[in-house]
Amino acid sequence: MGERIVMVGGGIAGLWTALALARSGRELTVLERDPPPPETSADEAFDAWERKGVGHLRHSHAFLARLHILIRDHYPDLMADLLAAGCREIVFADNLPMALREKYSPVPGDEDMTILTSRRTTLELIMRRYAARQQNIRFVTGALVRDVLTEKDEAGNLRTTGVLVDQDGETKEWPADILIDAAGKNSQAIEWLNAKGAGITEENERAGILYFTRHYRLRDGVAEPARTKVPGAGDLGFIKYGLFPADNGCFSITLAVPEIEMEMRRAIVRPENFDAVCAQLPGIASWTSPETSDAVSRVFGMGELISRWRHMTNDGEPRVLNFFPIGDSVIRTNPLYGRGCSFAAIAAEALRETLDKTDDPRERARVYHARLATELRQHYDDMVKQDLAATKRARNALDPDYKPGLKARLVKSFAEDAIMPAMRGDVDLLRGFMRSFHMVDRPNVWLRDPRNVSKVLVTWARGKKRNADLYPPKLGPGRKEMLTSLGLSPTADSERLKSA
Ligand SMILES: Cc1cc2nc3c(=O)[nH]c(=O)nc-3n(C[C@H](O)[C@H](O)[C@H](O)COP(=O)(O)OP(=O)(O)OC[C@H]3O[C@@H](n4cnc5c(N)ncnc54)[C@H](O)[C@@H]3O)c2cc1C
Incomplete structure (x- = not known):
């Protein structure tokens, strides 16, 4: 008999993980608290699919290119289903500034920068139906997991052995050789494990x-x-x-x-x-x-949008064995970057490869978490850095006495008068930037190429006047004008900050 794999949660991370493991021929059971999607249309799923377990189900969602590539290459029939249901592919050329569109000619690799977008209910509905058609994936709905079962092995290591589930008015134990936590941002598994002595730590930062x-x-x-x-x-x-x-x-x-x-x-x-x-x-x-x-x-x-990275190992040593958190339960990101679903899908592939590579529980935990760090950590750090800077800028904008120092002025000018106009005038630079944004490349790889740096610096040196055509048009009114138009006080927040 194969290993009994049980997964808590059949949201985005759960679905990618189920598909990835099924691809390796594994069987698994998905315990999901919410009801299955309605049998009918995407419109009905949007109106009626009850998903108490996913508070953000009806927020805008798009899958970045990294995830589009994964579906295209590994699940072409799923891609066909998504497109048939009305999901949209937005290609690199669609998002080019007007001035670049006229000069643009595609190069190999541009097809790897396609976004997939639709209502999240539609994406999830189609993925869920596709997963349900796979013979080795079993969904059990109306199953609310309320605790993690553990024991200590001979060496004193904590390991999971299953979960405690509420279903049909009964509470029962559900044994598992491998437990995957895909219960999302509000998963309590880590708290439950820490209450049993796991000592899992985390770092977090407000998205702002x-x-x-x-x-x-x-x-x-x-x-x-x-x-x-x-x-x-x-x-x-x-x-x-x-x-x-x-x-x-x-x-x-x-x-x-x-x-x-x-x-x-x-x-x-x-x-x-x-x-x-x-x-x-x-x-x-x-x-x-x-x-x-x-x-x-x-x-x-x-609200309460935070970025969070949970540390499941200590100096490379796993805190819990046989337990694999995936998706938002282990790494949460600011939704503004549209990366959460891609992070989850990348982690699902890492878990599949890890389980295929070794049977040793310690090695599995080490390899999986090392893979997450290698694949995702730089993107996470880059995002947190940008968010902290944006939060600082938002605060400074409300402070009438704020006077930026030389360093702050240079950083602002480099972003607004060098990088941004340079990208708007050069399709190769924009391509490089977008490849990092879509996680096809590592963050800022394009800025390490001396040719690109030189293009950016030349643009900066040319000065605002000669770059006038490269600036974007006005995106909207200023803060004061917008707040006043809504009948709001443009100074109330500054006064509140001052008196705080
Ligand atoms: C406002 C917002 C907008 C976003 N926009 C984007 C975007 O455009 N692109 C993108 O890639 N990412 C986006 N994200 C991030 C993305 O939605 C998440 O990263 C993704 O949903 C994570 O998947 P998950 O499976 O970990 O969690 P979820 O999708 O939340 O799924 C968790 C599942 O676990 C189930 N569950 C929870 N607890 C239990 C339990 N105790 N027992 C049984 N089942 C349980 C839930 O019912 C649910 O089905 C956004 C996030 C937010 C908050």
């Missing part, structure tokens, strides 16, 4: 933003607005915005507000304020205008 998403449907007979010079995603400092084209005539808009912007974050959850903000952002206004689309949801808000 709150997320607000609203869904829309194009009106009958109306096509998606043509792309313009103003991008569909941008950062105004006091607000970041993103347009997510989705399946079946739907799209969503996400607005991210720095935590420190109390006035805006309180107001924006009201649909009339959300739409009023969208109407003032030229990159999305034509999409949300009542002539183009109807809003089909309330504004979904989400």
Whole structure:
């Protein structure tokens, strides 16, 4: 008999892991607290699929290129199902600034920078149906895991032996040789294990933003607005915005507000304020205008967004054996980067390879967590660094007395007057940047190439005036103008900060 593999959670990480292990011929059982998706359409799944276990189910989602490549290369039939259900591929050329589009000619590798996007309910519904068709994956729904069963081996190591599950009004033990925790960001497995002496530590950092998403449907007979010079995603400092084209005539808009912007974050959850903000952002206004689309949801808000890395080994020595956390339960990232699902899928491949490589429990734990660090840590660190800088900028923007020092001015100028215009004027630089963004390359690899550095420095040296054509168009009004237009006080947050 093969090893009994039990997985807690059948969300995104659970699905990728189930598919990866099934590809190696393993059998596994997925214990999922929520009901299965409805049998019918993507629209019904969006309206009716009850997912108490995934609070962010109805926030905008896109799969980055790294994940698109994985589906394309390993699950072509799943890709066909996703596309048939209306999921969209957004290719590298689609996101080029207008000026570069005219000069662009594709090179090998550009096909590796395609995003897959749709409502998350549609992505998950199709993946779930596909996984359910695999003979060696068994889903048990309505199964709420409420504890982890453990024992100590002869050498005194803690190891998991199964879980305690509530199902059909009964509590029962579910034995497992290998336990995979894919229960997401609110998984309690680590707390349960620590209560049994595991000593698992973690580091975390606030993402510094709150997320607000609203869904829309194009009106009958109306096509998606043509792309313009103003991008569909941008950062105004006091607000970041993103347009997510989705399946079946739907799209969503996400607005991210720095935590420190109390006035805006309180107001924006009201649909009339959300739409009023969208109407003032030229990159999305034509999409949300009542002539183009109807809003089909309330504004979904989400706070308490943190990035978190859990340390499952101590100096390379595993804290728990036979236990493999995956997805948000072990590494959580700021949703703004759209990386969580890709992180989960990369980890699923790492787990598959680890289990195939060795039967030794200690070696398995070591190899798996070392692989996570090798594959994901640089991307995680780069994100946390950027988030801390963005949080600092948001705070400084509210301080009327703030005067940036020389270093801060140089860093700002390098980003805004060197890197950004250089990328907007040179498709190779943009390509390099996007490859890192999509985790096809390591972070900032493109900036280590001396030819690229020289292009960036030459752009910087040319000065703002001669680079005028390379700056993006205005993304929207300033903070004061936007807050005033919503009937909010533009100074209330600064006053609150001063008196704090
Ligand atoms: C607002 C927001 C927007 C995001 N946007 C993107 C994006 O655009 N692109 C991207 O790649 N990532 C995005 N992410 C991150 C991504 O959603 C997560 O990384 C991903 O969902 C993690 O998958 P998971 O399986 O670990 O957790 P989940 O998808 O949350 O799944 C956890 C599963 O475990 C089940 N479960 C939980 N507890 C139990 C229990 N005790 N017993 C049984 N079952 C249980 C739940 O019901 C659920 O099905 C976003 C995240 C947020 C918060």
